[in-house]
Every structure is written in structure tokens, then in C-alpha cells.
Amino acid sequence: MEKFNTMTAIVAPLNRANVDTDAIIPKQFLKSIKRTGFGPNLFDQWRYLDHGEPGMENRRRSENPDFILNQHRYRHASILLARENFGCGSSREHAPWALEDYGFRVIIAPSFADIFYNNCFKNGILPITLDAEVVNGLFEAIYAVEKSDKDRYQLSVNLASQTIVTPSGESIAFDVDAFRKHCLLNGLDDIDLTFGHVDAIKAYEKRRAAQAPWLFTS
Amino acid sequence: MVGRTLYDKLWQSHVVHTQDDGTSLIYIDRHLVHEVTSPQAFEGLRIAGRRPWRVAANLATPDHNVPTTDRTKGISDAVSRIQVETLDKNCAEFGITEFKMDDVRQGIVHVIGPEQGAILPGMTVVCGDSHTSTHGAFGALAFGIGTSEVEHVLATQCLIQKKSKNLLISIDGEVGPGVTAKDIVLAIIGRIGTAGGTGYAIEFGGTGIQALSMEGRMTVCNMAIEAGARAGMVAVDNKTIEFVKGRPFSPQGKFWEMAVVAWQDLRSDDSAAFDHTVRIAGADIKPQVTWGTSPEMVTAVDGRVPDPQHESDATKREGMQAALDYMGLAANTPMTAIKPDKVFIGSCTNSRIEDLRAAASVVQGKKVAASIKLAMVVPGSGLVKMQAEQEGLDKIFMKAGFEWREPGCSMCLAMNADRLAPGERCASTSNRNFEGRQGQDGRTHLVSPAMAAAAAIAGHFVDVRNA
Ligand code: SF4
Numbered sequence: 001m002e003k004f005n006t007m008t009a010i011v012a013p014l015n016r017a018n019v020d021t022d023a024i025i026p027k028q029f030l031k032s033i034k035r036t037g038f039g040p041n042l043f044d045q046w047r048y049l050d051h052g053e054p055g056m057e058n059r060r061r062s063e064n065p066d067f068i069l070n071q072h073r074y075r076h077a078s079i080l081l082a083r084e085n086f087g088c089g090s091s092r093e094h095a096p097w098a099l100e101d102y103g104f105r106v107i108i109a110p111s112f113a114d115i116f117y118n119n120c121f122k123n124g125i126l127p128i129t130l131d132a133e134v135v136n137g138l139f140e141a142i143y144a145v146e147k148s149d150k151d152r153y154q155l156s157v158n159l160a161s162q163t164i165v166t167p168s169g170e171s172i173a174f175d176v177d178a179f180r181k182h183c184l185l186n187g188l189d190d191i192d193l194t195f196g197h198v199d200a201i202k203a204y205e206k207r208r209a210a211q212a213p214w215l216f217t218s
Numbered sequence: 219m220v221g222r223t224l225y226d227k228l229w230q231s232h233v234v235h236t237q238d239d240g241t242s243l244i245y246i247d248r249h250l251v252h253e254v255t256s257p258q259a260f261e262g263l264r265i266a267g268r269r270p271w272r273v274a275a276n277l278a279t280p281d282h283n284v285p286t287t288d289r290t291k292g293i294s295d296a297v298s299r300i301q302v303e304t305l306d307k308n309c310a311e312f313g314i315t316e317f318k319m320d321d322v323r324q325g326i327v328h329v330i331g332p333e334q335g336a337i338l339p340g341m342t343v344v345c346g347d348s349h350t351s352t353h354g355a356f357g358a359l360a361f362g363i364g365t366s367e368v369e370h371v372l373a374t375q376c377l378i379q380k381k382s383k384n385l386l387i388s389i390d391g392e393v394g395p396g397v398t399a400k401d402i403v404l405a406i407i408g409r410i411g412t413a414g415g416t417g418y419a420i421e422f423g424g425t426g427i428q429a430l431s432m433e434g435r436m437t438v439c440n441m442a443i444e445a446g447a448r449a450g451m452v453a454v455d456n457k458t459i460e461f462v463k464g465r466p467f468s469p470q471g472k473f474w475e476m477a478v479v480a481w482q483d484l485r486s487d488d489s490a491a492f493d494h495t496v497r498i499a500g501a502d503i504k505p506q507v508t509w510g511t512s513p514e515m516v517t518a519v520d521g522r523v524p525d526p527q528h529e530s531d532a533t534k535r536e537g538m539q540a541a542l543d544y545m546g547l548a549a550n551t552p553m554t555a556i557k558p559d560k561v562f563i564g565s566c567t568n569s570r571i572e573d574l575r576a577a578a579s580v581v582q583g584k585k586v587a588a589s590i591k592l593a594m595v596v597p598g599s600g601l602v603k604m605q606a607e608q609e610g611l612d613k614i615f616m617k618a619g620f621e622w623r624e625p626g627c628s629m630c631l632a633m634n635a636d637r638l639a640p641g642e643r644c645a646s647t648s649n650r651n652f653e654g655r656q657g658q659d660g661r662t663h664l665v666s667p668a669m670a671a672a673a674a675i676a677g678h679f680v681d682v683r684n685a
Binding site: 017030045051092177195204 | 231235239243257266295297300340341347350361362370416473474512533534632633650652653654655
């Protein structure tokens with residue numbers, strides 16, 4: 001897994017609540033047996049005007065000019081700002097794969113669906129939960145910058161210190177589980193970590209097989 | 219001493235190791251595998267030169283991509299075919315039991331697990347699929363995982379987890395005639411919202427849940443994830459034990475006797491404390507129909523499409539309006555005035571024998587309305603299909619004008635050829651009404667099997683209690 005420490009990047013405002021995994025990566029793309037290459041089909045049904053299918057040449061498809069990621073100023077965004085319950089729906093890890101492949105490393109929302117939240121950490125993406133009011137303030141700040149047509153709105157995210165710094169210098173603290181933070185900062189692989197407990201797993205199996213032998217017969 | 223909840227007990231009996239911060243290594247008893255979320259996990263194992271930790275804990279079947287029409291011709295979509303063939307190859311290579319597409323035991327992974335007795339009370343059950351929550355109906359801790367975790371379970375038989383909080387949802391008193399498990403769970407989601415269960419493990423309790431069959435309990439637990447909870451569960455009682463008894467994977471003889479004794483404890487202690495409790499009177503629940511693009515956008519069949527103007531929260535109001543635009547519905551329309559184009563009876567929520575019986579009893583001797591373009595029944599497994607045929611249900615459906623299909627996920631998510639055309643409206647017994655779920659620009663209304671059947675006959679939604 002790729003490490004994450006700090007990043008300063010453009011923020012794209014996706015002003016929707018309950019963005020589900022079907023919207024993040026529609027099911028026809030789940031037929032792939034690979035982990036990569038999902039970026040061009042991130043938000044496919046919002047992003048393009050035609051219906052996407054695997055194998056299409058995405059560069060030739062017509063984009064929906066109204067969709068936020070198609071607007072020039074947000075093209076190179078690496079931080080996504082959204083509303084509550086982001087990533088609800090299925091367990092498909094293709095959703096964080098698509099976000100990561102597109103170039104997002106941080107997602108900020110007032111709340112996330114559990115499975116999606118968990119899947120992000122396994123793929124080097126940092127999901128940040130902030131109060132709904134704070135998120136609302138960020139949306140407003142972005143829209144104000146957009147109106148004034150000034151520079152693009154950027155945030156600096158620092159995982160080690162658990163802070164986000166806004167263009168005006170305001171610092172926003174965020175919570176993150178200590179263990180997940182440790183893994184993300186160091187790019188640690190869960191399976192390798194678990195293999196450090198092989199003896200404990202074997203001891204558990206022995207104990208459990210004595211108590212509940214029927215669980216180990218088939 | 220403070221008692222423990224069912225979830226506390228299931229959790230504690232599976233902890234292999236706990237770190238200081240509470241992060242735990244949890245042992246997994248059963249791992250279900252399907253073709254969509256497993257290829258990258260097997261590939262990861264192969265690259266690392268690993269083998270499954272305990273092969274016998276795994277059970278696989280293809281379900282999302284399989285055609286529901288004549289299977290002798292194979293899968294025509296090349297990409298779908300490769301995915302199913304990849305599962306076959308991986309299972310063969312690693313020695314995992316798989317019910318292949320042409321096996322009568324094949325079906326939706328969440329239907330075949332319980333049907334085979336592969337899900338037992340007290341187990342931890344996972345699958346790379348969010349509707350794994352279904353299996354909590356057996357007093358098991360069951361939840362969906364991502365593909366990285368699929369690889370983790372294959373490699374180590376464990377998962378890294380943090381304990382969730384406890385939420386009790388109690389249905390006090392039985393529901394009335396014509397009201398089903400599906401209506402119960404839709405009403406729950408309507409009450410607490412799609413994020414209401416986030417961070418919790420839900421226990422469904424109360425006399426309204428106890429009165430449900432195992433099929434009904436599976437329907438309720440299936441949609442725990444739609445309420446935001448990874449896991450939903452129901453305490454073990456005699457119905458649970460009767461259901462499990464004598465199935466191919468169930469324990470036998472001495473082990474059966476031992477297991478039944480151990481399973482008696484799989485319920486929350488009377489003195490157990492929940493972090494949060496929600497109570498709903500069973501008698502208040504009516505047949506439900508969703509009107510929007512999220513399962514929480516739901517109302518009783520005798521209600522109307524809500525008016526966004528009456529919503530004070532701006533984000534919610536915009537969400538409601540966007541949903542109505544997508545669904546092609548005007549505010550204040552009576553739910554019974556909505557006319558589906560297609561009817562889909564199936565999915566891991568409602569494709570078991572009891573669901574098919576309920577739908578057939580509404581359909582019997584009647585005809586599908588002329589305005590309905592397609593009405594289809596997709597049994598959850600080959601064995602459900604066989605049972606239904608033995609009972610003559612297939613004849614009842616076909617006589618009425620329904621299509622009778624081969625088992626699989628089908629139009630629940632339209633990864634195979636079964637899907638809605640843009641703008642088409644569907645009465646569906648599945649679990650998600652997200653935009654494009656059943657086909658690009660398709661419009662989904664979630665209902666119970668009896669309500670779907672009644673809508674097929676009438677050509678519009680009707681209150682099945684008067685049908
Ligand atoms: S029937 Fe639908 S919800 Fe259930 S496993 Fe299949 S696709 Fe998922």
C-alpha cells in the first residue's frame with residue numbers, strides 16, 4: 001500500500017448526500033478481474049453523456065459539462081469534498097480503486113458508510129470525517145473562490161498532525177483511528193501484520209475446536 | 219454483573235488477539251465467495267505465493283453475472299464469462315468447494331449458504347458482498363467485506379476489526395395480515411434512515427421479529443446494510459435450530475447434540491445494555507413502497523409521494539427533488555397511482571421459497587396487466603426453483619404471464635442481460651433503488667413479493683391487504 005503523509009491539493013466539491021457505490025463505479029465495470037484502470041469510469045453515469053460499457057475508448061466519449069469534475073478548475077483535484085453518508089451501498093472495493101486511480105487521495109465528508117470507509121484505508125486513501133457545519137463552511141468557501149474566479153481552492157492535509165489547513169491559514173483538526181493512521185503513514189500491509197500473529201491464530205483454533213468441534217468438520 | 223448482548227457474545231468468542239487501542243484480530247468461521255469481488259484477492263494470494271489458511275471454511279458460487287435464461291448456451295457477454303471462468307479456475311487451483319453455474323445447488327450466495335447448512339448459529343460469516351448481513355438471521359455475526367479483506371481472510375482466516383456499538387431494534391407486537399418482513403425492514407429504514415445504523419451492529423428483536431419465519435428474518439437482516447449497519451442479527455430460538463437441522467453442511471450425531479446445547483446461549487442477556495434502542499409497534503407497520511432513489515425514501519402504500527417543499531433541511535430538500543426528477547414522479551401523487559412497466563421478483567432479499575409462495579398466492583388464477591412489459595420471477599437458487607416447481611408455483615406464474623427464470627442476482631443489479639431500459643419503472647423485491655441500479659436511468663420501487671405480484675396484476679401499486 002502507498003504511504004500517506006501530507007498533501008496540498010485542489011478540492012472538488014461534490015454537493016450530494018448519500019453518494020452510493022453504484023454511482024462511484026457502476027456495476028458494468030465490476031466485471032474486470034483487475035485492480036487498476038477504473039479511474040476513467042469513476043462516476044461514469046454523471047460524468048459522461050452516453051452510457052458507458054467496459055472496453056470503450058473513454059477519451060472519445062462526450063463529457064457532461066455540468067458535472068463538477070469536468071469543470072476546468074477541478075480537473076486536477078486530489079481531494080474530494082462531499083455530503084453525508086458517502087460511499088453507502090455495496091462492499092465493492094472497486095469504488096476506492098476508482099477514486100484512487102482517478103487521483104483522489106483524500107475524501108472529506110460529514111459521514112461515511114462503514115465498509116467504504118474501511119476499504120479506503122486499505123488503498124492508501126484517507127477519508128476524513130468533519131462536522132456537517134465545517135463541511136458546509138468548506139463548500140461555501142470553495143463556491144466563494146469559484147465566483148471570484150480567483151485561484152483554485154486548495155487544502156493542505158497533514159495526517160501525522162491530524163490537521164487540515166485552509167488557504168486563509170485556519171487549521172481544522174480531525175480524528176482518525178490510531179492504528180489505521182499508523183498503517184497509512186507507514187504503508188503497512190494488513191496481511192503481513194496478521195502473519196505476525198500466526199501462533200495466536202493457531203492457539204485460537206485449537207481452543208475453539210475443543211469447545212465447538214462442529215465448526216471444524218467441514 | 220451487566221449482561222452481554224448477542225453481538226458481545228459473538229464478538230468475544232471470536233477474538234484471537236486485541237491491541238491496546240481495541241483493534242482486534244477476529245477469527246472467521248465461514249467465508250462465502252462469488253465471482254465479482256474475488257478475482258483480485260486470489261491474484262493477490264498467487265502473487266504472494268500463499269495458500270488459503272483453511273480451505274474448508276470457504277464456499278463459492280457464481281451469481282451476479284450468470285444468465286437467467288437457457289444456460290446450455292453459456293454466457294454470451296465475453297467479459298461476464300471471463301469473470302465466471304476466473305472463479306472456476308481459482309476454486310479449482312486452491313481446492314475450494316464451488317457450486318458451478320450448471321450445478322442445481324448454484325444460486326445467490328446468500329441463499330445457498332443457509333440452504334446448505336453452511337451458516338450455523340454462533341459463526342462469524344463474511345463475504346465480499348454487503349448483503350452478507352443476511353446470515354445474522356441465524357444468530358451469527360455476518361458482515362460484508364472488501365476485496366482486500368477477502369484476500370486477508372483467505373490468507374489468515376482472520377480479519378482486523380474494531381468492535382461496533384450495540385443497537386436494538388425491537389418490533390413490538392406482530393404485524394397485521396398482508397404485512398411482511400420486507401415491510402418491517404423498509405419501515406425501519408424509513409424511520410432511522412440509511413445512515414441510522416452506521417457504526418452499530420443491529421439486533422432485531424421483539425415479538426414481531428420472533429414471529430417471523432427464518433426466511434423472514436433473513437429478509438430483515440439482509441437489509442441491515444441499507445440502514446447503514448454492517449451486521450444485523452436475530453437471537454437463536456427453536457425455529458433457527460429446526461431450519462439448520464439435517465442440511466448437508468450441518469453437524470450430525472454427537473456434534474449436533476453438542477451444538478444445540480451451545481446455541482441456547484445465543485441471545486442477549488436480559489440485563490444486557492444497548493447503546494441505543496429503537497421501538498416500533500408491529501401493528502403500525504403497513505405495506506411499504508419506496509418512491510425515491512434511496513431505501514429511506516419510502517412510505518406506506520396508502521400514502522403519497524412526499525412534497526419536498528415541506529422539508530426544512532436544504533440538502534435533504536434538494537435530494538428529494540433530485541430523486542423525484544429522476545423517478546419521474548410529481549409530489550403528492552398517491553402511491554397507488556404509480557404504474558410500473560416491469561415487475562421483478564427475486565434477489566437475496568426475497569427469492570426464497572416462502573417469498574415465491576406469497577407471490578404465487580396473489581397471482582393464482584389471475585393475469586398480469588396488459589400494460590406490464592415484463593414480469594419475471596428469478597428463484598434464489600436451483601434448489602428453490604426445484605422446490606417451487608414441485609409445488610406447481612412455476613405453472614401459476616407462467617399461466618398468469620410471468621417469466622420463470624434460472625437462479626441468480628439478475629435484475630437486482632443488472633450485471634447480466636436482465637435490466638431496465640432508460641425511463642422504465644420497476645416494482646422490485648430487491649434491496650436497492652439507487653440511480654441506475656437496475657439499468658441506466660431505470661426507476662426502482664422496492665416492495666415485498668406479495669406487493670410486487672399485486673402490482674403486476676393491477677398494473678399499478680395496490681394495497682395487498684385489499685387485493
Ligand atoms: S441479489 Fe442483488 S443484492 Fe443480493 S447479492 Fe445479488 S446483486 Fe447483491
